[in-house]
Amino acid sequence: MSEATARFLAAHGWQAAERQFLVGDGSVRRYTRLIQSDRRCLLMDCPPEISLEPFLKVDALLRRLGVSAPEVLAADADAGLALVEDFGDDTFTRLLKSGADETALYRLAVDLLIELHRRATSADLAGLPVFDDDRALDGLFRMLDWYWPAIHGAPPGETVRREFESAWRAVLPKMREVPDSIALFDYHADNLLWLDRTGVGACGVIDFQDAVQAPVVFDIATLLANDRRAIPDGLREALIDRYLTAFPALDRDAFMTAFAVKTAHWNTRIVGTFARLLRRDGKALYQKFMPRVWLLIEHYLAHPALEPVADWYRRHLPAADRRMLEAHERSGA
DSSP states (O other): OOHHHHHHHHHTTOTTOEEEEEOOSSOSOEEEEEEETTEEEEEEEOOTTSOSHHHHHHHHHHHHTTOBOOOEEEEETTTTEEEEOOOOSOBHHHHHHTTOOHHHHHHHHHHHHHHHHHHOOHHHHHTSOBOOHHHHHHHHHHIIIIIHHHHHSSOOOHHHHHHHHHHHHHHGGGGGSSOEEEEOSSOSGGGEEEOSOSGGGGEEEOOOTTOEEEETHHHHHHHHSOSSOOOOHHHHHHHHHHHHHHOTTSOHHHHHHHHHHHHHHHHHHHHHHHHHHHHTTOOOGGGGGHHHHHHHHHHHHTSGGGHHHHHHHHHHSOGGGOOOOOGGGGTTO
């Protein structure tokens, strides 16, 4: 433990707490559960290159909007340290593996999005970064920067990059034919927790520091067409209907087109993200999700709105080049 962390814990009365380090996901943030008598909380430790401020800002906004985000008990943004409410271990993923009611949990998650999109005002959105085409492309280029060299042994040529960008710039505006709201960015079963609270308050949310102003389809697409966990087609369709019923002014065709664009975009980005986690960080466990990632890409590229991107894939990254990466392919990054 660093001296700064020791001072921080002592200043807030947690210096004698039992510490349980929590294994993180792909994040560079570190979390430690602190237990002291009948009290418990989480210590969040952000490395110097990661600012704590976005988490604090979004957390305050969500709590003001009635969302169950963790209460911040203390924070030192300069040191990258915070003590936050401990929501426990009942993630939706863990509950579903234990046989919990899938329909009930996913309905709760969709209902939370409905309430969040109803409550958020234009002033709330104004304080968030905008997920524009340039930001979308920045994420998409991860595939060319990390996955492409892993399978080809060299970076892509300028023609490949230029045609990739052109195809996506032709498609991304179709995601914006629905209104904007708050997108928590990584809204999926691993980041949702069951809490003993009423209404949508029973759905606790974490890992929202990258929240943006984005089309309303953003989080629901991440939830219902996710790389880590498939849900039955009928349930996904029923949940989309549930969301659209809550917002009758939304055009269904525009929403479903935006859903397809978002899902194809997100999973193309994930190809690069998981390749980067392997090649740069030596984290191979995410490769197990790649068969489903490629399945989602293939499925949603079939939407007519995605034809420019589908054509790029056919010419430059055909089915034979879409695969899991092996651990030895981390070299050369």
